[in-house]
Amino acid sequence: MEFTKMHGLGNDFVIVSKYKDIPKDVERLAIAMCDRHFGVGADGLVFILPSDQADVRMRIFNADGTEAEQCGNAIRCVSKYVYDHELVNKEKLSVETLAGIQHVKLHTKEGIVNTVEVDMGEPILKGELVPTAIHDPQVVDRTIEVDGVTFHFTAVSMGNPHAVIYVENAKDFDVEKWGPKIETHPLFPKKTNVEFVTVKSDKELEMRVWERGVGQTLACGTGACATGVASVLTGQASRDVTIHLKGGDLKVFWNPEDNKVYMTGEAREVFTGNWLAPVEF
Numbered sequence: 001m002e003f004t005k006m007h008g009l010g011n012d013f014v015i016v017s018k019y020k021d022i023p024k025d026v027e028r029l030a031i032a033m034c035d036r037h038f039g040v041g042a043d044g045l046v047f048i049l050p051s052d053q054a055d056v057r058m059r060i061f062n063a064d065g066t067e068a069e070q071c072g073n074a075i076r077c078v079s080k081y082v083y084d085h086e087l088v089n090k091e092k093l094s095v096e097t098l099a100g101i102q103h104v105k106l107h108t109k110e111g112i113v114n115t116v117e118v119d120m121g122e123p124i125l126k127g128e129l130v131p132t133a134i135h136d137p138q139v140v141d142r143t144i145e146v147d148g149v150t151f152h153f154t155a156v157s158m159g160n161p162h163a164v165i166y167v168e169n170a171k172d173f174d175v176e177k178w179g180p181k182i183e184t185h186p187l188f189p190k191k192t193n194v195e196f197v198t199v200k201s202d203k204e205l206e207m208r209v210w211e212r213g214v215g216q217t218l219a220c221g222t223g224a225c226a227t228g229v230a231s232v233l234t235g236q237a238s239r240d241v242t243i244h245l246k247g248g249d250l251k252v253f254w255n256p257e258d259n260k261v262y263m264t265g266e267a268r269e270v271f272t273g274n275w276l277a278p279v280e281f
């Protein structure tokens, strides 16, 4: 099975594009391919599939084999891939995901994709829809107890769940210790991605992320969008921010006119290869 390795700010994916549907044992395949010692090594396995509602359809499986509803960095990679490989010959395209259809604008210069801008849709704030166990219209600056320590979190879904937590110094924060405990906390019935954020200014935020089904990653597109939204809701930043992640920067704009979140950043293709073990479709 041919694959391409891509990343968005170091959040890396194995991309498979030549099939009409996902393979039979996709959970096991995702675990095997994403393994950094015995496989290709990636945070997720992504399938680009035909769609009857959009230009292409994307399905994303985390490194632990679970399927995610949405992935911001993967949408940018998929959009660049289909343009570069001439599967879609236009700079404005649409990508169907489990969380809905996302509209994408490729910023190109002389046919080369520089950055990718994605309309990530409206954030979901109702507690039961994020989902959290708190069934309020918004879950903003609430407390969560973990091993006797109290954190404050804001819950935002960008199609997938996020808990945004402000800390004094995100750079030094022990993401590996607290991330998995919050990911699996009973407050989050479908588990959650967790962002640890430090506000640098009205326009700049520093973010580290613990991803559901993966672990600590270098960047998370939906996490950056959730952080942008949470920072407006908590009155700490403007609607137009730059988010500094371990793997690079993302621009996030929560538009007051249409209530949608726009994310802009890079996507890179790294190498192509052949997966030698048999895969059944």
Ligand SMILES: N[C@@H](CCC[C@H](N)C(=O)O)C(=O)O
Binding pocket: 011, 062, 067, 068, 069, 070, 071, 072, 073, 074, 160, 161, 193, 211, 212, 213, 214, 217, 219, 220, 221, 222, 223
């Ligand atoms: N890295 C992604 C999010 C991938 C899915 C996530 N781990 C989940 O389970 O929700 C992004 O860039 O948004």
